[in-house]
Amino acid sequence: MDIFGDADDAGRLLDTDLAFDMLQELEQNTPDEIRRQRAHFRLAVKAFVTLQPGNASDALKFKMQGTTGDLSEGGCRILFPLPVRVGDVYRLEFDKAQLELPLTLARCVRCLLLREDAYKAGFAFFSPIALPRNAQATSQQTLS
Numbered sequence: 001m002d003i004f005g006d007a008d009d010a011g012r013l014l015d016t017d018l019a020f021d022m023l024q025e026l027e028q029n030t031p032d033e034i035r036r037q038r039a040h041f042r043l044a045v046k047a048f049v050t051l052q053p054g055n056a057s058d059a060l061k062f063k064m065q066g067t068t069g070d071l072s073e074g075g076c077r078i079l080f081p082l083p084v085r086v087g088d089v090y091r092l093e094f095d096k097a098q099l100e101l102p103l104t105l106a107r108c109v110r111c112l113l114l115r116e117d118a119y120k121a122g123f124a125f126f127s128p129i130a131l132p133r134n135a136q137a138t139s140q141q142t143l144s
């Protein structure tokens with residue numbers, strides 16, 4: 001039996017080639033590579049955002065406020081006081097006085113510990129958004 005299971009478990013466990021390919025892909029996920037693969041132009045924007053669970057049955061279980069770091073048509077980066085679960089779907093409600101954006105559904109694609117009370121979370125929107133006019137006037141344009 002190899003470390004990935006025996007032939008009887010082939011339907012439930014990864015085969016050796018697939019596991020090797022997945023490990024190689026994970027090793028390539030460096031911060032520089034992630035920035036290189038971004039599909040959209042990003043704006044550095046500082047605005048308040050309220051996060052809630054995306055599914056209706058959990059929407060009232062918790063709320064957390066954060067601050068955006070950047071914004072693109074396809075996603076955003078937000079600083080929070082507590083970690084966000086990678087892979088989960090969230091409702092993001094941006095402060096209308098700072099950003100003219102509707103309630104947006106997004107999946108958390110990464111969450112990094114910056115210090116004990118600060119976590120940087122990256123989100124991918126389910127539908128592209130139009131960058132708001134009021135964000136362009138108060139932000140720096142960035143491609144990273």
